Structures are given as structure tokens and as C-alpha cells.
Amino acid sequence: MNNAKGALWLIPNKLGVLSPGIVPAEAQQVAHIRHWIVETPSDCLPIAAQLSGERFPDHWVLEQGRLDPYFQKQIIDTWNQGLDIGLITDAGLPAVADPGSRIVAMAHQYSIPVLPLVGPSSLMLALMSSGLNGQKFRFLGYLEKNPEERKKQLQKLGPLIENTGETQMFIETPYRASAVLTDILRWVSPNLILCMGVDLHTPQQSIVSRSIGQWKTNPPHFKKQEVVFLLGRF
Numbered sequence: 635m636n637n638a639k640g641a642l643w644l645i646p647n648k649l650g651v652l653s654p655g656i657v658p659a660e661a662q663q664v665a666h667i668r669h670w671i672v673e674t675p676s677d678c679l680p681i682a683a684q685l686s687g688e689r690f691p692d693h694w695v696l697e698q699g700r701l702d703p704y705f706q707k708q709i710i711d712t713w714n715q716g717l718d719i720g721l722i723t724d725a726g727l728p729a730v731a732d733p734g735s736r737i738v739a740m741a742h743q744y745s746i747p748v749l750p751l752v753g754p755s756s757l758m759l760a761l762m763s764s765g766l767n768g769q770k771f772r773f774l775g776y777l778e779k780n781p782e783e784r785k786k787q788l789q790k791l792g793p794l795i796e797n798t799g800e801t802q803m804f805i806e807t808p809y810r811a812s813a814v815l816t817d818i819l820r821w822v823s824p825n826l827i828l829c830m831g832v833d834l835h836t837p838q839q840s841i842v843s844r845s846i847g848q849w850k851t852n853p854p855h856f857k858k859q860e861v862v863f864l865l866g867r868f
Contacts, residue, residue: 640845643663643664644738648681648755651833663749669691669712670691670720671709678693683782692713709737709740726755727750755770759831760862761864764866767800767867770801772800775805796823802865804863808858808860809858819850823846825847826845826865843864
């Protein structure tokens with residue numbers, strides 16, 4: 635009798651049409667998977683179907699990064715049967731600026747092996763292309779939604795960068811990116827560097843690092859685009 639448990643595979647998804655997504659050589663490692671955890675089925679199931687060769691793979695859906703408790707039991711039972719499960723989110727790496735960390739935590743709690751595959755990350759692509767400090771950096775997630783709280787948050791980042799040299803990274807929803815840029819230009823020192831990685835791995839991709847003073851003279855106008863913001867110094 636086989637008492638071995640299954641594993642959780644973390645499978646990258648594409649960022650855009652120019653993104654390779656999962657590396658072909660690594661795809662062979664997950665061709666055996668028949669059970670999947672996905673974020674948005676329309677974005678994730680085509681990848682699962684391509685990898686597994688099944689037209690409509692068995693799957694559970696993450697709702698706002700969470701799974702129904704009944705689904706959690708099914709997943710644990712699947713692992714206990716020795717079957718592997720793949721986790722795919724809508725873009726980039728699962729659980730990095732994307733949902734999925736609760737699933738990974740659950741796997742660790744039940745001593746399930748976690749096996750990550752190589753793939754694109756908008757955060758790392760932007761950081762490596764920014765010219766900013768890649769030895770010391772911090773990812774802040776999303777900034778405060780409230781404009782007054784966001785102002786206070788941004789005003790604290792300037793002195794922090796000046797004192798530590800640490801690059802500060804954050805993302806924003808497409809419909810709020812313009813408002814965040816306006817606040818950055820208003821409340822952060824003009825001497826610091828702002829890099830913006832826009833629509834990475836798409837034909838419209840742009841990664842530009844300039845001083846905030848320079849950006850003020852010719853700010854971009856976002857049209858519901860995906861933006862990674864990085865603040866730091868050269």
C-alpha cells in the first residue's frame with residue numbers, strides 16, 4: 635500500500651502575450667497532474683488543459699484568495715491519496731503579489747511537499763530592469779486607498795530610502811494607477827528615482843527610470859494599465 639502523500643506544484647502563468655509562461659522543459663514535470671486549484675477559470679484552465687492534455691480538468695476555484703472549507707477537505711483528501719495538485723493564478727507566480735499563499739501554508743501544515751516551477755514575475759522583471767538597489771528592497775503590496783493615508787505613507791518613504799538605500803516596490807489596480815502616480819509626484823522628493831514597469835510582457839511594455847523631478851515635466855497618462863512602481867536612488 636502506498637502511503638506517500640501528493641505534492642503541491644506552483645505553476646506560473648503568463649503576464650502577457652510576449653510572456654513564455656511556464657518553461658517548456660518544466661512543463662513535462664507536471665503533465666501527470668489531474669487536479670488543479672485556479673484563480674479565474676477562464677484565465678487558468680486553458681493552461682491546465684494544455685499541461686494535462688485534458689479538455690476540462692478537475693479544479694477548485696480560489697474565491698478572493700480563499701477556498702471553501704469543503705473544498706479544503708477535498709484537497710487534503712486528494713493529497714492523502716498520493717495525488718499531486720497544481721496551483722495556477724491569473725498572471726505571474728502564485729502567492730507572489732497574487733493569491734495562493736493560504737494554499738501553500740495549508741500544504742506546509744499537512745507536511746505536503748511544495749514544488750515551485752520557474753516563470754515570470756512582474757516584480758522581479760521590473761526590479762532587474764530599474765537600475766535601483768536589487769540587494770535591499772521591500773515589496774509593499776498596494777498603497778493605502780484613502781488619499782490622506784496614502785499621502786502619509788508616501789511622505790515616509792522618501793526619508794527611508796535616503797537613510798537605507800532600500801528600493802520600495804508597490805503595485806496598483808489599473809483604475810487607480812493614475813491617482814497613485816499623481817500622489818507620488820506630489821509627495822515624494824523630486825531627487826529620488828521613480829521606475830514604472832507598465833504592461834510587462836505585452837507589445838505595449840514600458841520600463842523607464844527617471845527622477846521624480848523629470849517625471850513631473852512629462853508624466854505618463856495611464857489607460858487602465860498594469861503598473862509596477864519602484865522608488866529608490868541610483
